[in-house]
Amino acid sequence: MITIELIQLMLLDGVMAAITAIGFAISSNPSRKAILVSALLAAFGHGLRYVLMQYGMEISISTFVVASLIGLLSILFARIIHCPAEVFSFPSLLPMIPGLFAYRTILSLIKFMQNTDVVKNQGFIMDFFHNGMTTLFVLLALVIGVTLPVLLFPKTSFSVTRRY
Amino acid sequence: MTPQPDTHLPSIEQTADLLSDIACELMSSGAHTMRILQNVSRMAENFGYHLDLSVFQLSVIITITDKDDSAKRLTLNKKTKPLLINYTFVSDLSTLSWDAYDKHLGYEEVKRRFHEVISQKRTSRWVILILVSLANASFCGLFKGDIYAIELVFLATLVGFFVRQEMLIHHVNLLVTYTTSAFVAGMIAGMGYVFHWGHTPEIALASCVLYHTPGVPLINSVLDIIEGHVLTGIARLVNASSLIVCTAIGLFTALLILGLDKL
Secondary structure, three states: OOOHHHHHHHHHHHHHHHHHHHHHHHOOOOOHHHHHHHHHHHHHHHHHHHHHHHOOOOHHHHHHHHHHHHHHHHHHHHHHHOOOOHHHHHHHHHHHOOHHHHHHHHHHHHHHHHOOOHHHHHHHHHHHHHHHHHHHHHHHHHHHHHHHHHHHOHHHHHOOOOOO | OOOOOOOOOOOHHHHHHHHHHHHHHHHHHOOOHHHHHHHHHHHHHHOOEEEEEEEOOOEEEEEEEEOOOOOOEEEEEEEOOOOOOOHHHHHHHHHHHHHHHHHOOOHHHHHHHHHHHHOOOOOOHHHHHHHHHHHHHHHHHHOOOOHHHHHHHHHHHHHHHHHHHHHHHOOOOHHHHHHHHHHHHHHHHOHHHHOOOOOOHHHHHHHOOHHHOOHHHHHHHHHHHHOOOHHHHHHHHHHHHHHHHHHHHHHHHHHHHHOHHHO
C-alpha cells in the first residue's frame, strides 16, 4: 500500500540524500550542472531504495537494482550536459555506502579481541560475519551496478563530451 | 632558396611534451586509465602521430611515432603530480580532445586551451568545508540518527575536515593525515556516548568519519580492472584500501581512549 506517510518518509530520505551528494560532489570539483545532476540522481536512488526495502526487498539486491538504474541514467544525463558519466555516478551512489555496517563489523572484531567469555565471543563472531558480509555485498552491488552500463555502452560513455 | 621552418607542424619533442603533460594532468585529476588513453590518442592522431601509453601510479610513459616516417619516434617518461581530484579538468580536457580531433586544431591552439583549462580555480576551501559537514550530518540522518547525533556529526566533521585540509596544505603524509583527522572526528563524536546525549550516539560515531570514503579511486580501480588495466587498477585499489584502514585505525584509537569498547 502506498500511504501518505510512506511518501513523506521517501521525500525526506531523498532530500537528505541530495544534501549528502552535493557535499561529496563538491569535493571533487565538478561543474555546477554536474552537481545538480548528482543531487537529483542521489535523491531518486536513495528514495527508490527506501521504498524497495519497505516492501521487503533484501538490501544488497535493492542496492544493485538502484545502482544499475543510476548508471543508466547517468549515461543519459552525460549525453545531455556533455560531461563524463563517472563525474556524477560516484556522488550519487555515496548515500548508499554501508557505513553503519562497516562500523559495526570492526567494533565486533575489537570486542572479540578484548573479551575472553566464550559464549559472548560466539555472539561477536556472528555479528562480525553478518555485518561484514552485508558491507561487502552492498559495496559490490554498488560498484558492479554502476559500471554495468559503461560495459554495455562503451562507445557512448567515451563520446559524451563530443559536440560535433 | 633556403628551407623555411614549418611553423604549422610542431616538432616531435614539442608534441610529446604537450601530450605527456595532458596525460599527467588527467591522471592526477582522477580520470581512469581508458579515458586517459583515449583522450591523448585522439590528440596524437590529430597531430599525425601514433601513440602508445602506459600509466602507473607515479609516472606516465608515452611513445609517439610519426605516421609517415616510422623512424621518427620518441619515448618520454614523466612523473605525475599527487592525486587531487578535479572533475572539471577531466571533463574539459575530454572536450578539448574531441574538439582537437573534430576541428583539427593546431598545436598552438591546443596548448593555449590546455593552459586555459588547468589555470581554472577550484571551489573555495571554506565552501567545501561547510558543504561536506552538512553532507556528513545528513548522512547521519539517513542512518536514522536523532537531532543530537546529527549536530554532533556536523561539529565532528567540521573540525575533522579542517584538520585534514590544514595537514594536506602542509604536505603531511596522506596516511598520517587520514588517521589524525579520523581520530579527531571520533573523539568529538564520542562525546555523545560519554555525556549520554540523545538515543543514537552509536550512529554519530559510525557516520562521523564517512567523509573519508575514497570513492573516486575505488570506482576508478574497478573500471580499470574491468577494462583490462589490471595493474593500475590494483595500485588504485591498494591506495584506497590503505586510506580506509587508516580511517578505521584513527576512529578506533579514539574509541579505545574514551573506553567506549566496553559498552
